[in-house]
Amino acid sequence: MPTPNESGWKRSLYCGELRKTFVGRRVVLFGWVNKHRDIGHLIFFDLRDREGMVQIVCTSDNREVLTTAKKLRMEDVVGIKGFVKERDEKDKNAQLPTGEVEITVEEIRLFNASDVPPFQIGDPSSASEELRLKYRYLDLRRPSMQNNLRLRHRASMCVRNFFDRHGFLEIETPFLTKSTPEGARDYLVPSRIYKGRFFALPQSPQLFKQLTMISGFDRYYQIVRCFRDEDQRADRQPEFTQIDVEMSFPDQEEFFDLNERLMEEMFALADIPVKRPFLRMTYEESMERYGTDRPDLRFGMELTDLTEQGRSVQSRIIEGALAEGSRLKGLVVPEAGGMSRGQLDRLNDEVKASGGKGIIWIKRTDGFKSSLKLEEEDFLKLWNKSAAQSNDLLLLVADEKNRASSILGDLRLRLRPEGPVKENAHIFAWITDFPMFEWNEEDNRFTAMHHPFTSPLEEDLPLLDSQPLQVRANAYDLVLNGTELGGGSVRIHGPGLQKRIFEA
Incomplete structure (x- = not known):
């Protein structure tokens, strides 16, 4: 079996690097057979390596080469020696960077014959993810996978x-x-x-x-x-x-600026412009407006606090929830007034299954329709405050503040209309001032929301012993289109404060 390191078989360049400027040069190439076309006195095949593909031509002028080429199959590993030739004008392929040239073969070597592949390398739809992972070495030959790496x-x-x-x-x-x-x-x-x-x-x-x-x-x-x-x-x-x-x-602004510049340079690799400085939003504001600490800012549908309006409507359900300290939050879903009762009931069941108390829905077409019985005057208070329009859907949740926001935040993502989303936008935001602690029901104690080395905001230090859940952390997350890219914090520098945090 011949090997690629024999004398005279030193690679000249990669297949994908060939251009019209190489016409007339003798080259040595190695790669995998990508496509194979046999028309009798001529054999064409595309030779593929990590840099791309080039067309190879074997003619009847060289019977030995033609005989070997007829036996080739997809994914065979071969080496070729030949001359770079400009293609005829009608045969040029503008879809390939190498499409102006082809290689006329003078010698060909089969280094390794391939079995029939379980899927086509050039067609990602021809295999399930499970099959692709089983034959990962074949999957990684695909141009899209190679481009990713x-x-x-x-x-x-x-x-x-x-x-x-x-x-x-x-x-x-x-x-x-x-x-x-x-x-x-x-x-x-x-x-x-x-x-x-x-x-x-x-x-x-x-x-x-x-x-x-x-x-x-x-x-x-x-x-x-x-x-x-x-x-x-x-x-x-x-x-x-x-x-x-x-x-x-460092101070926080120095760290933010550094990372924003890094994001700008990294996204430029994919020709994606990044606008600096990034948006800034506190954890509290993010939860209030979007129901999450990693908001997708490519579309609106902000939550509305309707607690004050809820206090003045005649409803035992709302009145009872607010009396227990709950908040009434609303979400307007544009052009969703046509949702059926069955769809809305399923939404309500899903909210309850996830630990919520359920949702209240209100529609307005000829008049108000709702899962809640209210006077029209009360409907108008809620509808007008939420800025809902005719044929919109208003969803209400009365629950503990963050739970109500989280429920509507999830629904905001699920029910968002396709049109208003800026699909190609990349909107970064820093989320700051996270809670320092959260209550761990399993351990029956406070635990650090980020990690115990994060420093509290200096102005919140007096609350550390008496109201730990009110203490904000000097912590921040970087969010892009609803995905957390990273996070960090300013560390605790003094052993005394660090000990207090460990003992909290």
């Missing part, structure tokens, strides 16, 4: 060059380490030397990067692998890569 490489280089220009040091931290308080369960690795003891794979290099600051490195980053033992979702994986950054003595 090339873009990822360019993004990694962009990150490294960016942080190098800004005085950061790339420092690797250990993978086999001790468990630290994080947001998920740890993966544990048994120690061979210390029987009965275990290492934890890091959910983030939290302690180590803080040690780099204590050690005086001032600016640290790494592109690091992290591990979290949690249920998989679209944005949750057991292992993932994150850009990890730490700075000594």
Whole structure:
């Protein structure tokens, strides 16, 4: 079996690099057979490598080459020697970067014959995800997959060059380490030397990067692998890569500006313009307006607080909920007045199944229709405050403040109309001033919402012992179109305060 490293078989360039300027040159190429066409006295096939494809022509002038070429099948690995020739004008392919040229073969080598592939490399619809994952090495030959990995490489280089220009040091931290308080369960690795003891794979290099600051490195980053033992979702994986950054003595605005510039450079790799500075919004404002701490700002449908209007309407249901300290929140769904009673009942059942008390709906066409009996005057109070229009649907939830907002926030995403969404928009926002603590029912104690090394806002320190749930954290998340891209915080610097947080 011939091999690619034989004398005279040194690759000249990649297939996808060939252009009209190479016409007349003798080249050596390696790659995979992508398409194969046999018309008797001529064999055409596309040779594919990581940079693209080029058309190969085998003629009857060379019987040995033609005989070998007739045996080729898709995904065979071959090498060819030949001359670059300009295609006839009628045969040029404007869809290919190499479409002006072809290679006339003088010698061909079959290095490895392929079995019939379980799916077509050029047709992603020909295989299920399960089949693609089973034959991952074939799936990764697809141009779209290769482009993804090339873009990822360019993004990694962009990150490294960016942080190098800004005085950061790339420092690797250990993978086999001790468990630290994080947001998920740890993966544990048994120690061979210390029987009965275990290492934890890091959910983030939290302690180590803080040690780099204590050690005086001032600016640290790494592109690091992290591990979290949690249920998989679209944005949750057991292992993932994150850009990890730490700075000594910065203020929040300096950190925001740095990361906004990084996003601008990274998105430029995909020719996506980024508008700076990014929007700023507190956690409280985000929950009030959008029912989530990661709002999709490409469309409106903001929530409305109707608590005051609810106090003045004649309804035992609303009156009873508000008497218990609940809030009445509303969501207007444009042009959804035609939703059927069955659809609305299913929505109500889903809300109850997720822990809510249910929803109230109001429509207005010729008159008001609702799941709640009210006088027209009371309907008008709620309808006008929400700014709903004829043929809209007004959904109401009376519940604990954040729960009411969250329920409507979920419905906002599910029921959004297709038209008003700016599909190609990329709207970034910083969400700031998160609650410092949340109540953990299982452990019957307060736990840090982000992590216990986050500092409280200075003005909230007097509330730390008496009203911990009112304390806001010096923490922030970066959100893009409803997806959390990252987050961070200003650390606690003093041991006294750190001890109080641990003991909270």
